[in-house]
Amino acid sequence: MRADRHDFSVWVRAHHPDVGGDPEQFAAGIERWRAPCGEAGSVTVFRSRRGLWPLVCWARRRRRAKRHLA
Template sequence: MRVTERRPARTRPAAERAAFRAWARAHHPDAGGDPAEFAAGLQHWRRRAARPAGEVVLVRRGRWPLSALRRRRERRRRAGRLR
């Protein structure tokens, strides 16, 4: 059986994304901002955005071709008992 991990989407509220974009436009070195200050600000935003990993949800799934054949074999075995 294969186990897959699914993590919740890491989406930020629209207001927070807009605040970051506005900050980046104002302080970006290409727009005349100080590169060292911009790097420090990026670290701040990244720390702020970092949050503990969400709960991991394990999803157990059968292996497709084998599980289908097993189900079919089991149905035929049960049908044979009825005859």
């Protein structure tokens, strides 16, 4: 995934119309990058910017509450 993003960034920097690239070829290239891979299409996954911290905090609060009740 990281390599794909890097390859895309390098491609954009080399072919962007602002740096002398052909606008029509750039638009066609963007469409190729956006096209879904394979027959299954693309998969969208939600991932919080905070990662697993909300779950970790919830678990810690729960453990403290159980200790307090015991």
